[in-house]
Amino acid sequence: MSDCLIECRGLYKSYGLRPALRGVDLEVGPGRIVGLLGPNGSGKTTLIKLLCGLLQPTTGWLAVDGRAVGPYTKSVVSYLPDRMYFADWMKATDLFDLFRDFYQDFEYEKAMSMCRSLGVEPGDRLKAMSKGTKEKVQLVLVMARSAKLYLLDEPIAGVDPAARDFILRTILTNYNEEGTVLISTHLISDVEKVLDEAVFLKEGKIMLHATVDDIREKEGKSVDALFREIFRAEPMWEGGEL
Amino acid sequence: MLLKLLKYDFRAMWKQFSLIWGAALALALVNRFTVFRDAGNNVHSNSDLLLFAFMCVIVAMFVIAIIFVVNRFSKGLLGNEGYLMHTLPVRSWQLVLSKLICGVVNWVVCGVVALVSPFIMAPLNWAELFQFPVWSDILQGIMKHPGTLVLMAEFCLATFSFLTLFIASMYLAMAVGHLFSRHRRLVSVAAFIGLYILIANLYERVFSYSGVQSLMDMATANAYGSMLTASATTLIPAAVFLAAVCWILENKLNLE
Secondary structure, three states: OOOOOEEEEEEEEEEOOEEEEEEEEEEEOOOOEEEEEOOOOOOHHHHHHHHHOOOOOOEEEEEEOOEEOOHHHHHHEEEEOOOOOOOOOOEHHHHHHHHHHHOOOEOHHHHHHHHHHHOOOOOOEHHHOOHHHHHHHHHHHHHOEOOOEEEEEOOOOOOOHHHHHHHHHHHHHHOOOOOEEEEEEOOHHHHHHHOOEEEEEEOOEEEEEEEHHHHHHHHOOOHHHHHHHHHOOOOOOOOOOO | OHHHHHHHHHHHHHHHHHHHHHHHHHHHHHHHOOEEEOOOOOEEEOOHHHHHHHHHHHHHHHHHHHHHHHHHHHHHHHOOOHHHHOOOOOOHHHHHHHHHHHHHHHHHHHHHHHHHHHHHHOOOOHHHHOOHHHHHHHHHHHHHOOHHHHHHHHHHHHHHHHHHHHHHHHHHHHHHHHOOOOOHHHHHHHHHHHHHHHHHHHHHHHHHOHHHHHHHHHHOOOHHHHHHHHHHHHHHHHHHHHHHHHHHHHHOOOOO
């Protein structure tokens, strides 16, 4: 079995005629916190969906923990999507029961204690919860697992800076340290301090994959500064041309 | 894993239908004391409102049952809930089969409730009905004609097959609609009508071959064979439709 937790070779994904990923080659080892960084539409969500089995690649090859994506890889991947995915009639405890039934690495007691520390009442129906509380429940579901790979799709998008810190702290204090965390975001400055590696995606291609220390050492600047330099949009000239 | 999926599908069904099944049976029981027959054996009720409410609940039950099957598939597997269901460590066919079994059972239970309710409403003497001799006579009658039991079992199988085909066509229509980025519901409805026309034409064409006709004549020589043949000819397209649904979910899923 390979040492890599994530392996992608010539990964190509298109929606109809529009390509979302164009020949992605990527290797990520275990025990890393990796930032999947890129502007909107760069292919971050598509790559994460391919890794968790929600999409199939158009061409190319993809493996998680040395296996093609399927029931095994789904059992070792903990995925936080960028939207709510549960039925409103359920209670948080119903979801915990479901996760306990399907994922051997789900820790029920940990989920309950996370709920207590996050101020979530697990016996309440989800439809009675605010959007923020539902997001906390979803975060609890994902982080109460001792997964090999955590795929977090924009976990801090659309929340205020205080909430971002709170979410990142929850992730960092609860993830399985032998596993890898892949965080997709375009809010670099908020996540930079926790990252081991950064992957820059631009128009479906990997522009850069390096450790954060290497970026700082070789480029002499922070990941955020490098990101701004690479992805800086040119201002529009007077004639309307870019 | 299939059993675990079934557990959650049945739990969702129970949450939604326990009230409506209970209401239908309770209203039937209440109507038992308000509905009566006059000397001319005409049915009357001294509370038309209760009878009307009962009718409404029965109609609503079947409408909700259809919506339930559609929503459990479209929202559960093709909507936002799909982000949860498709990342569970199970195969697509298990997800589809679980929804299918739950849908068929749901419709069968609705049918049973609709059939049992008139018996509850009817002015039958329950004490007499539950006496041992009555059931003993029925059992003896069945034992004299064991073929009746086989025929009943085959009838049940044919009913299940028909429901399976109907639900499988709904699933395939929704899955086909899902392949389009716009007007998915409209495409799904069109696909459902298209599938109905396709099946009708296919049956007509296949059964027009003389070889098939001879086979059918042999298979349907008696009632037993007819029932089994009906089940088989219904289950074959249902299996093809379900395989197509699983293929779409496995290879063409796009929850955006």
